[in-house]
Amino acid sequence: MTRELLDAYQAQLRAHVHDRLPDSVHVERDGPLVRTTGFGSHGFVEYRDLAGLDGDELDTLIARQVQVFAERGEPFEWKLHGHDRPADLPDRLRAAGFVPEETETVVIAPVDAIAGEPTLPDGVVIREVRERPHFEPIAQLEESVWHEKHSWVDDLAEERAADPDGLRVFVAEAGDLAVCAGWVRFPSDTEFATFWGGATLPAWRRRGIYRALVAHRAQLAAERERRYIEVDASDDSRPILERLGFVPVTTTTPWVWSPPEAG
Numbered sequence: 001m002t003r004e005l006l007d008a009y010q011a012q013l014r015a016h017v018h019d020r021l022p023d024s025v026h027v028e029r030d031g032p033l034v035r036t037t038g039f040g041s042h043g044f045v046e047y048r049d050l051a052g053l054d055g056d057e058l059d060t061l062i063a064r065q066v067q068v069f070a071e072r073g074e075p076f077e078w079k080l081h082g083h084d085r086p087a088d089l090p091d092r093l094r095a096a097g098f099v100p101e102e103t104e105t106v107v108i109a110p111v112d113a114i115a116g117e118p119t120l121p122d123g124v125v126i127r128e129v130r131e132r133p134h135f136e137p138i139a140q141l142e143e144s145v146w147h148e149k150h151s152w153v154d155d156l157a158e159e160r161a162a163d164p165d166g167l168r169v170f171v172a173e174a175g176d177l178a179v180c181a182g183w184v185r186f187p188s189d190t191e192f193a194t195f196w197g198g199a200t201l202p203a204w205r206r207r208g209i210y211r212a213l214v215a216h217r218a219q220l221a222a223e224r225e226r227r228y229i230e231v232d233a234s235d236d237s238r239p240i241l242e243r244l245g246f247v248p249v250t251t252t253t254p255w256v257w258s259p260p261e262a263g
Contacts, residue, residue: 005108006083006249008228012190014048014081019188020163031061035068040155042256043069043076054086062096066257075258081106082251090255098255104232107246111193111229114245115222118212120172124179126216129169132157137178138171138197145199156183170216172209179204184217186224193221195231210240 015034017027024038032051036044045065053061062078069076078093082103090100118126129135132154139153160167166188172180182197195217200210221229232252233241242248 002247002249005228005247008191009106009108009230009249010048013187013192013194013230015046016187016190018163018166018185020166022158022162024158030064033061033065035065037068037072037074039159040152042074043072045076045078050085050089058086058089059092059096062092066096069257070259073259075256078255078257080253080255082253093255096257098257101254101256102234103251103253104234105238105248106230106250106252107233107238107241107248108228108230109241109244109246111218111221111226114214114218114229116215116219118215118219119208120212121207121209124172124174124207124209124212126170126172126213129171129181130160130164132161135169137173138169138181141171141178141181141201142197142199144201168217168220170213172213174204177201180209180213182210182213182217184220186221186226191227193217193224193226193229195229198237210237211244214241214244 017034021027022039025036026038028035028037032047032049032053034046036046050058065076065078078098080089080093120126129138135153135157138156142153143149156167156169160169166186167183169183170181171178180198180200182195185194185196187194195214198210198213218229229246231237231241231246233246238248
């Protein structure tokens, strides 16, 4: 099962380019890489594999990405997977000035194993978020949990406006308080739904709210006739997802390059 899930992930999600993106987003190909700019304040570099590049050729490819983003004066993320080759790729990224962020685990489950009616605590409801002003409680929730500014919420709202069917955003509320939020993307021309978010206020954890949001989004994926659900799971969410039936297939680590600070 793990091999089947990883193969589907490799073939369908890696280096995938959605067919409806905000006008501000630009996607370019550079050899085996897909380079995305204009999505908020930082960019991305992704790929299915590196087509056997190694040594000086690979260093040149990496240096070219740094040059592109240095000219733009913005940071970018190189999304590295645990099974990527060559094995010394992390060393090459570090030598080029990249810094690794927290490693997450890619977990996947068949939709029919996860979909179901959500069970929520009394007084908690799940509501879909559609308009930009209603994204503000999500930003406040994320900032409360992670203790950092989440300007990407503006990008999320822009993405949803560009494709309301491709991105659905949900918040679990207790009265006027947002206690958990999560969203689901439906990458075009794939069998996948991908889940994001899931931050829950500490006082509201261990009440099944995160699980309810998973079930709610999985039910939507089933209605859309998607076959798989994929999540880049943090160490906090991975145990919950595995208990629900998700299978770990690989890891992913964002290696981030940032332009030097002025002065």
